[in-house]
Amino acid sequence: MLRRRQDQLVNDRLESRASKETVNPRPAEARLEAQRLSGHVLVDGRLCDALSPERFEVENPADETIIGQAPRCRAQDVERAVQAAGRAFPVWSAIPARERGDRIRRAADRLEAEGERLARLLCLETGNALATQARPEIAGMLEHLRLFAGLASELKGSTLPWAGDALSYTTREPIGVVGAIIPWNAPLFLTAAKLGPALVAGNTVVLKSAEQAPLAALRAVEIMQEFLPPGAANVISGYGEEAGKPLAEHPLVRKVSFTGSGAVGKMILRYAADKICPVTLELGGKGPNIVLPDADLDLVVPGIIQGMRFTRQGQSCSAGSRLFLHAEIYEDVMDRLAGALARLRIGDPMDEATEVGALISREQFDRVYRYVEIARGTPGTRIRCGGGRPAALPKGYFFEPTLIEGMPHESPVCQEEIFGPVATVFAWRDFDEVMRLANEVDYGLSAALWTRDLERALRFAQRIQAGFVQVNQFITPRAGLPYGGWKSSGLGKECSLESMLEHFTQSKTVIINRGSPRPETPPRH
Ligand code: NAI
Numbered sequence: 001m002l003r004r005r006q007d008q009l010v011n012d013r014l015e016s017r018a019s020k021e022t023v024n025p026r027p028a029e030a031r032l033e034a035q036r037l038s039g040h041v042l043v044d045g046r047l048c049d050a051l052s053p054e055r056f057e058v059e060n061p062a063d064e065t066i067i068g069q070a071p072r073c074r075a076q077d078v079e080r081a082v083q084a085a086g087r088a089f090p091v092w093s094a095i096p097a098r099e100r101g102d103r104i105r106r107a108a109d110r111l112e113a114e115g116e117r118l119a120r121l122l123c124l125e126t127g128n129a130l131a132t133q134a135r136p137e138i139a140g141m142l143e144h145l146r147l148f149a150g151l152a153s154e155l156k157g158s159t160l161p162w163a164g165d166a167l168s169y170t171t172r173e174p175i176g177v178v179g180a181i182i183p184w185n186a187p188l189f190l191t192a193a194k195l196g197p198a199l200v201a202g203n204t205v206v207l208k209s210a211e212q213a214p215l216a217a218l219r220a221v222e223i224m225q226e227f228l229p230p231g232a233a234n235v236i237s238g239y240g241e242e243a244g245k246p247l248a249e250h251p252l253v254r255k256v257s258f259t260g261s262g263a264v265g266k267m268i269l270r271y272a273a274d275k276i277c278p279v280t281l282e283l284g285g286k287g288p289n290i291v292l293p294d295a296d297l298d299l300v301v302p303g304i305i306q307g308m309r310f311t312r313q314g315q316s317c318s319a320g321s322r323l324f325l326h327a328e329i330y331e332d333v334m335d336r337l338a339g340a341l342a343r344l345r346i347g348d349p350m351d352e353a354t355e356v357g358a359l360i361s362r363e364q365f366d367r368v369y370r371y372v373e374i375a376r377g378t379p380g381t382r383i384r385c386g387g388g389r390p391a392a393l394p395k396g397y398f399f400e401p402t403l404i405e406g407m408p409h410e411s412p413v414c415q416e417e418i419f420g421p422v423a424t425v426f427a428w429r430d431f432d433e434v435m436r437l438a439n440e441v442d443y444g445l446s447a448a449l450w451t452r453d454l455e456r457a458l459r460f461a462q463r464i465q466a467g468f469v470q471v472n473q474f475i476t477p478r479a480g481l482p483y484g485g486w487k488s489s490g491l492g493k494e495c496s497l498e499s500m501l502e503h504f505t506q507s508k509t510v511i512i513n514r515g516s517p518r519p520e521t522p523p524r525h
C-alpha cells in the first residue's frame with residue numbers, strides 16, 4: 001500500500017511536470033520516437049548508424065506490432081564503442097569526482113523533465129503498464145542516479161597508521177572501461193543502476209541493451225550526453241552471443257556488470273576469467289514469501305501481490321514466487337488473494353486505468369505457459385486462479401495472474417525461475433520445516449516473512465539464505481539499500497555505496513618513505 005502511495009506521489013509529480021514541460025505526449029509520439037531511434041547506436045556522444053547493416057525488429061508486446069528496428073551489432077561495433085570509451089576515460093576520470101556527481105545530478109534533472117515521454121516509450125516496448133510500472137521505473141532511475149551523484153565525495157581512501165616515518169594511504173580509483181549488459185525487464189532502472197555508480201566513480205561505459213527492449217535505454221543515455229564528454233557512455237544493441245560476448249571478452253573492458261539469466265551469468269564469468277576481470281552478476285531468484293498466522297492479513301494480501309510483482313507480470317528477479325501460507329490462515333488468504341487478483345485490470349499498458357500489462361515476448365509467454373502446463377499435468381495440483389491468456393485479450397502477450405497449489409516443492413515449477421505472473425503456494429505448520437523449504441532452492445535473492453512476532457522475525461532473518469530480506473513488506477530494490485543475491489543468484493551488490501566502491505573502483509595503497517632507511521622501525525628520540 002505504501003509503495004502504491006509513493007508511486008502515486010511520483011506519478012503525480014511526473015504528470016504535473018509533464019503537463020508543464022511537454023505538450024501532453026500521446027502514444028503516437030512514443031511510436032514516432034521509436035522510429036527516430038530506430039537503427040541507431042550511440043557512440044562517441046551521438047546517435048549514429050551501426051557498422052553492421054543487419055537489424056532486428058522491436059515489437060510492442062501488447063499488440064504484436066513492430067515499433068522499430070535496432071542494429072544487430074557484432075564485434076566491429078563493439079570494437080568501435082569500446083575504443084570510444086577508452087579515449088573518453090582519461091578525459092572523464094580527470095574531472096573531479098564532485099563535478100562528475102554534479103553532472104550526473106543534472107542529467108537526472110533532464111531525464112526527469114523528459115520522464116513522461118520516456119515512460120511512454122518504455123511502456124511501448126516492454127508492455128509494462130504506464131501507471132503501475134513504467135512511470136515508477138522512471139522514478140527508480142532518477143532515485144538511483146541521484147543517489148550516486150550525491151555519493152561522489154565518498155570516493156575516498158584512508159590513511160594507514162603503518163609507520164612513523166612513512167605516510168601510508170589508500171586511494172579509490174576508477175577501473176577503466178566498463179561493459180554493462182542488461183536484460184529487458186527493467187531497462188531504465190538497470191541502466192541507472194549500472195551507469196550511475198560506474199560514471200560517478202570515473203569509469204566510462206559501453207552498455208549493451210536487451211534485444212527485446214533497446215529503445216528506452218538508448219534514449220535515456222542520449223539525454224545524458226549533454227552532461228558527458230563524448231564516449232563516456234555508449235550504447236550498442238544486439239544479441240548476446242554476437243554483441244554481449246565480444247563486449248565481455250574485450251581486453252580493454254576491465255569490468256563487466258551483468259544482469260540476466262544464471263546460464264549467461266556463468267558464461268560471463270568464463271569470459272572474464274581469461275583476462276582476470278572483475279564481474280558483478282545480478283541473476284535470478286525464486287523468493288520465498290512466508291506468512292505466519294498472526295500476521296495482519298489486510299497488509300499481507302496486497303503485500304503478496306506486490307511481492308510477486310503481479311503488476312509487472314511477475315517479470316522480476318526479486319519476485320516472491322513461492323508463497324508459504326500457514327495452514328490456519330491458508331483458505332482465508334487464498335480467497336482474498338484470488339479475489340484481489342481477479343479485480344486487477346489487465347490490458348492496454350498505455351491506458352491509465354490498466355494495472356497489469358503484457359509479458360515481454362512470445363518466447364516468454366510460451367516459457368511461462370510451459371511451466372503452467374507442467375503443473376496441470378501433475379497429479380494433486382490445482383490452478384487456483386489464472387493459468388493462461390485472458391479470454392478478452394486475444395492479441396498481445398497477456399497472461400493472467402496465476403496461483404498454483406499442491407505442487408511438490410522439488411518440481412521445476414517450484415525450483416526454477418518462471419519470470420511470469422505465476423506463484424506456487426504451499427500450506428505449512430512447522431516453522432523449522434518451512435525455513436528448510438524456503439532455503440531449499442539454488443537461488444538466494446529476495447525473501448519475506450509476515451508476522452507480529454519479533455522473535456520469529458529475527459529467527460527468519462538469521463536463518464534465511466538470501467541477500468535481500470524483508471519482514472512485513474516485500475518491496476523492490478531501493479536506492480541506498482545494498483541489493484544482490486546469495487548462492488546462484490549472483491555476485492556483488494548494487495544500488496548502494498558499496499556497489500560503487502567495491503564494484504566500480506580499485507584501491508591503491510601508497511607508502512611514502514619520509515627518508516628513513518627502515519621506516520617501519522619505531523623512531524628513536
Ligand atoms: P539472458 O540472460 O539471455 O539475457 C540478458 C542479457 O544478456 C541480454 O542483453 C542478452 O543479449 C545478453 N546475453 C545473452 N547471452 C549472452 C552471452 N552469451 N554473452 C553476453 N551477453 C549475453 O536472459 P533472457 O533470455 O532475456 O531471459 C531468460 C530468463 O533469464 C528469464 O526467463 C529469467 O528467468 C532470467 N532473467 C533474469 C533477470 C534478472 O533480473 N535477474 C532478467 C532477465 C532474465
Ligand code: MG
Pocket residue numbers: 240261
Ligand atoms: Mg537468453
